[in-house]
Amino acid sequence: xxxxxxxxxxxxxxxxxxxxxxxxxxxxxxxxxxxxxxxxxxxxxxxxxxxxxxxxxxxxxxxxxxxxxxxxxxxxxxxxxxxxxxxxxxxxxxxxxxxxxxxxxxxxxxxxxxxxxxxxxxxxxxxxxxxxxxxxxxxxxxxxxxxxxxxxxxxxxxxxxxxxxxxxxxxxxxxxxxxxxxxxxxxxxxxxxxxxxxxxxxxxxxxxxxxxxxxxxxxxxxxxxxxxxxxxxxxxxxxxxxxxxxxxxxxxxxxxxxxxxxxxxxxxxxxxxxxxxxxxxxxxxxxxxxxxxxxxxxxxxxxx
Ligand code: 13P
Ligand code: SF4
Numbered sequence: 001x002x003x004x005x006x007x008x009x010x011x012x013x014x015x016x017x018x019x020x021x022x023x024x025x026x027x028x029x030x031x032x033x034x035x036x037x038x039x040x041x042x043x044x045x046x047x048x049x050x051x052x053x054x055x056x057x058x059x060x061x062x063x064x065x066x067x068x069x070x071x072x073x074x075x076x077x078x079x080x081x082x083x084x085x086x087x088x089x090x091x092x093x094x095x096x097x098x099x100x101x102x103x104x105x106x107x108x109x110x111x112x113x114x115x116x117x118x119x120x121x122x123x124x125x126x127x128x129x130x131x132x133x134x135x136x137x138x139x140x141x142x143x144x145x146x147x148x149x150x151x152x153x154x155x156x157x158x159x160x161x162x163x164x165x166x167x168x169x170x171x172x173x174x175x176x177x178x179x180x181x182x183x184x185x186x187x188x189x190x191x192x193x194x195x196x197x198x199x200x201x202x203x204x205x206x207x208x209x210x211x212x213x214x215x216x217x218x219x220x221x222x223x224x225x226x227x228x229x230x231x232x233x234x235x236x237x238x239x240x241x242x243x244x245x246x247x248x249x250x251x252x253x254x255x256x257x258x259x260x261x262x263x264x265x266x267x268x269x270x271x272x273x274x275x276x277x278x279x280x281x282x283x284x285x286x287x288x289x290x291x292x293x294x295x296x297x298x299x300x301x302x303x304x
Contacts, residue, residue: 092116106144115283153165176231199231216230237251
């Protein structure tokens, strides 16, 4: 293991590379990364890094976002098949058709979307700033929210805005059921239930806190509770333990695993740095349009 980590350090130096990892990555990948974070934090980090090469340990839309923000850098995804099923639940063509039905609406797309969909959108958002982004929009305007119906419904609940939802969803978060939360609460009645807004409505209703992954990390840092039931992808528990090792973290279900996030391995990170693969490039015409929706997002930070 030490030998592999040394190899990564050496290659990073040779390539002038930075390694970014999402909070759902396997623990050993989080540990070797230069920066771990949620989608918003990683986008900001990708846009300001001085490195020439960005190795993105996450899924394709995240690396694509980095390539949109940093076209002069080499952006690498260590496993080319690491995609996000939710991002593929709407195409640019489907969004164009939706827009033609509501020509006066403002389109907000979750960052978990393809570059083509971002290019068709007015604003991009992540789970940590979705409410702030929608609140910043003129109150008389209808909003089309794609592709996550759960995050979109959460934003509608928080803002009271008129939002047309696209029926996309996260195949991992919908594995967390009402029954899972009920059972966990019965067993640990003193625990705080923290869930991600990608969860279904019954799970959201039963949760004490609805937070993005980085908001969860901040929450356990400042909270004195001893036990948390975690309603999101299990990889976050590694990061939570680092942030506040004294508390206990109970996954709402062992099924909440994103198989795509788990495709990244140390060997693949090494191969990625050695062979500069899988390089993620976004066609320039799409990149310029997608960049506008991302720039508007990066300007609107969450209030917490
Ligand atoms: P955040 O880390 O932004 O909360 O996103 C969760 C997610 O599902 C990313 O794919
Ligand atoms: Fe996509 Fe869900 Fe995996 Fe996030 S956890 S990458 S939304 S499938």
